[in-house]
């Protein structure tokens with residue numbers, strides 16, 4: 156006999172009771188399916204903390220649904236399709252419902268399996284609405300989208316005016332690191348429970364899974380309760396100081412005042428709108444200043460939603476973009492296969508190893524910038540980050556890596572490449588003072604690799620970049636360099652060293 160109840164299939168990044176198709180169901184009206192797919196786990200060398208977080212969060216969610224009274228079928232299977240087949244055979248299911256997945260491929264796969272998909276409500280804005288807004292625009296500017304969001308959703312608005320009298324506090328939020336030796340908000344680790352420990356053991360003994368990085372230590376929320384606790388702590392302790400030093404980097408401080416909420420939002424534990432509202436309430440109650448609150452809300456309601464919309468708007472072909480024809484593999488100094496004397500890279504890579512995390516400027520101006528300057532293949536970098544960052548997902552990586560960091564889309568997303576030499580890193584961090592290289596030098600053995608490579612990048616890609624008005628000054632500066640030839644020779648040496656794992 157077939158089961159008259161439909162199955163609600165919950166994917167690993169849809170772990171919230173009140174969103175998506177699960178929100179329309181109560182215990183008894185459906186059976187819930189969760190599938191852990193061996194093929195996904197076998198696809199990459201995953202960071203231990205990332206693999207652990209996703210599986211542990213799925214198992215915790217399944218347990219919570221059971222406690223609420225749902226019939227839950229949580230299974231491991233060679234592939235998602237095999238998991239669904241085994242489930243349908245066992246329970247003789249007629250209809251399978253799911254929330255529309257967050258990647259092009261997954262939508263295609265689930266549709267091919269006959270799963271009925273409903274709108275993805277894990278984001279603030281439906282990507283189809285974003286598409287209508289973006290379509291036909293000459294430039295799809297984040298700032299325009301963000302202001303529209305503020306007005307439409309009535310966030311940080313005083314009537315028709317932006318709270319604080321201006322839309323953008325970026326000029327107050329780009330301060331170098333403070334020199335006052337201040338303490339930054341601390342992060343309490345969550346105790347690992349039996350589910351966490353089982354997942355850790357299973358991952359370690361499975362010969363089909365390649366893992367990298369430090370073991371899980373309770374840093375990343377795996378339940379909604381933990382995620383809410385983290386949000387509250389951030390709003391109370393991190394948000395007031397979030398703005399000013401948002402772009403700063405410190406060797407001894409891994410997150411400064413960043414929220415570290417991305418993983419919880421990306422697997423569905425937190426609703427991005429509740430995150431936005433919590434920050435706004437802190438401002439309205441006088442617990443956090445406008446520059447910090449605006450800066451933070453800009454990230455969540457602006458950048459995050461903009462990136463989500465762009466991913467769908469650009470379509471699956473965006474993956475193959477490589478307009479600067481960059482083909483270098485991910486450097487061994489990133490993957491841990493070779494040490495590096497570049498203090499900034501070494502510090503960020505160590506952080507990724509220890510915590511599966513780097514904050515935005517470390518991702519963009521150290522890892523991304525170095526990859527742009529050396530010509531790392533965009534898809535290779537995307538895959539590496541995807542597997543090693545706690546918050547990795549295709550929808551967020553593609554625009555950020557291919558569009559923003561590597562300018563591989565020829566400027567569809569960012570108007571100019573985020574290319575910079577050692578001077579930027581020296582200004583915004585304390586890395587250079589402990590480094591064997593000199594950020595001011597572009598030639599010689601102690602020349603900073605970023606600095607030599609920056610000028611080489613401009614010279615190498617001049618034909619592609621010369622039409623970009625925003626790069627006019629930099630290109631003119633490059634042409635005026637008396638030692639351009641020697642700088643490029645040094646850059647060539649740097650690249651050889653990089654490829655041999657000797658940089």
Ligand SMILES: Cc1cc2nc3c(=O)[nH]c(=O)nc-3n(C[C@H](O)[C@H](O)[C@H](O)COP(=O)(O)OP(=O)(O)OC[C@H]3O[C@@H](n4cnc5c(N)ncnc54)[C@H](O)[C@@H]3O)c2cc1C
Pocket residue numbers: 412413414415416417418420421451454455458459460462513514515516518519523540541544546547548551552555556559560
């Ligand atoms: C090369 C590169 C790769 C990135 N890869 C990822 C990724 O895999 N997953 C991911 O969630 N974010 C990614 N980002 C965006 C951003 O760096 C991270 O969201 C952020 O560093 C996460 O840390 P946090 O939660 O402490 O962020 P906070 O600094 O506290 O910011 C608050 C929130 O804003 C959102 N946000 C801020 N900037 C962006 C952005 N550019 N795109 C999307 N959301 C944003 C995030 O949800 C974040 O949690 C990437 C950025 C770059 C340049």
Ligand code: SF4
Pocket residue numbers: 496497498499500576577578580581586587588590591592593594603604605606
């Ligand atoms: S000198 Fe160059 S390589 Fe060294 S920390 Fe500074 S930017 Fe990085």
